[in-house]
Amino acid sequence: MIDKEAMIKIDFTAKLTENVNPEDSQKIFDTTNEEIAKSENIYKKHKSYEPMLVVLGKNWIPLGLEEQLAQAKVGDDLTTLIEAKDAYGPKDPSKIKLVARREFQKININPSIGQRVTIGSQTGTVLSVTSSRVRMDYNHVLAGKDIEYTIKIHEEIKGDENKIKELIKRRIPGANLDSMDVNIEKEKVIVNIPEEARFYEFIQFAKSEVIKDISDIVPGYKSIEFREFFSIPT
Numbered sequence: 001m002i003d004k005e006a007m008i009k010i011d012f013t014a015k016l017t018e019n020v021n022p023e024d025s026q027k028i029f030d031t032t033n034e035e036i037a038k039s040e041n042i043y044k045k046h047k048s049y050e051p052m053l054v055v056l057g058k059n060w061i062p063l064g065l066e067e068q069l070a071q072a073k074v075g076d077d078l079t080t081l082i083e084a085k086d087a088y089g090p091k092d093p094s095k096i097k098l099v100a101r102r103e104f105q106k107i108n109i110n111p112s113i114g115q116r117v118t119i120g121s122q123t124g125t126v127l128s129v130t131s132s133r134v135r136m137d138y139n140h141v142l143a144g145k146d147i148e149y150t151i152k153i154h155e156e157i158k159g160d161e162n163k164i165k166e167l168i169k170r171r172i173p174g175a176n177l178d179s180m181d182v183n184i185e186k187e188k189v190i191v192n193i194p195e196e197a198r199f200y201e202f203i204q205f206a207k208s209e210v211i212k213d214i215s216d217i218v219p220g221y222k223s224i225e226f227r228e229f230f231s232i233p234t
Contacts, residue, residue: 002056004070007157007166007217009051017081017146029142051154053170055217062087065149078151084144091144095124098133116141160184160218164191167213171206187222189214192229 002008013031028040034049056066064086072078084090103119104111111117111134115126124138157166161182168191169177181192191210193203200206211224 001073002070002153002156005055005057007053007055007163008069008074009053009154009157009166010069011051011152011154013150015148017148048173053157053166058217062147068149069151069153072153074153074156076151076153078153079148080151081146081148083146087145087147088140088142089144091139095138096127097124097136097138099136101130101132101134104134163218164189164214167217168210171209171213172200172203184221187220189221189224190227191224192227195229 011032013028013033013036015028028036029042031037031040031042032049032052034043037043037047037049054060054069056070061069062082064082065080067086068078068080068082099119101111104117107119109117111126111129113126113128116123117126117136119136122138124136125141127135127137129135157163161184164182165177165180168180168182176194176196179194179196183190183192207226214221214224
């Protein structure tokens with residue numbers, strides 16, 4: 001069995017099931033498989049299609065899915081149905097609200113049904129529009145929906161150095177683990193950032209998120225130092 005706090009890598013495909021609108025039934029909405037993404041017209045150009053990193057117990061994935069993975073082992077292929085209550089929860093009627101049309105005008109948005117809009121600190125889906133008000137649904141887009149997952153568990157990441165590398169890659173998409181050097185000196189972590197990371201637009205934010213991840217998932221270190229190296233053209 002996989003440890004309840006294990007760091008693992010999985011491939012998955014997720015689809016909606018019958019308790020949704022007929023046109024969405026059996027609709028695949030997310031996958032780590034590039035070919036499936038293209039065939040289902042959900043391919044995203046800047047997304048990395050590769051096994052996904054998951055740390056159990058950290059709420060990175062729905063609770064019901066975590067429970068299924070915790071009962072499996074590396075190498076398993078799973079197909080499991082996660083009911084809405086154990087996925088993204090049931091629809092909460094209190095999160096459906098009326099918003100004055102002028103609030104959208106303030107941010108230069110002409111709302112339309114189905115549009116995802118952020119008003120203030122909340123993001124929701126437009127349900128209906130009148131001349132003066134907009135009906136918004138602030139539930140998670142998958143709330144109230146059962147989800148079927150097809151999963152392949154590839155490996156469990158062990159050892160602090162390997163775990164830290166995977167956490168960095170999670171925050172710096174496309175980073176090459178082979179060019180990343182992590183050194184542990186007692187209570188200090190030294191990370192040599194790969195050269196290509198300088199092109200990452202939010203590298204400083206990514207570093208702060210990596211520090212939080214390491215503190216939470218690979219605890220016991222008092223400091224984390226990032227070093228950047230650049231090749232000199234010849």
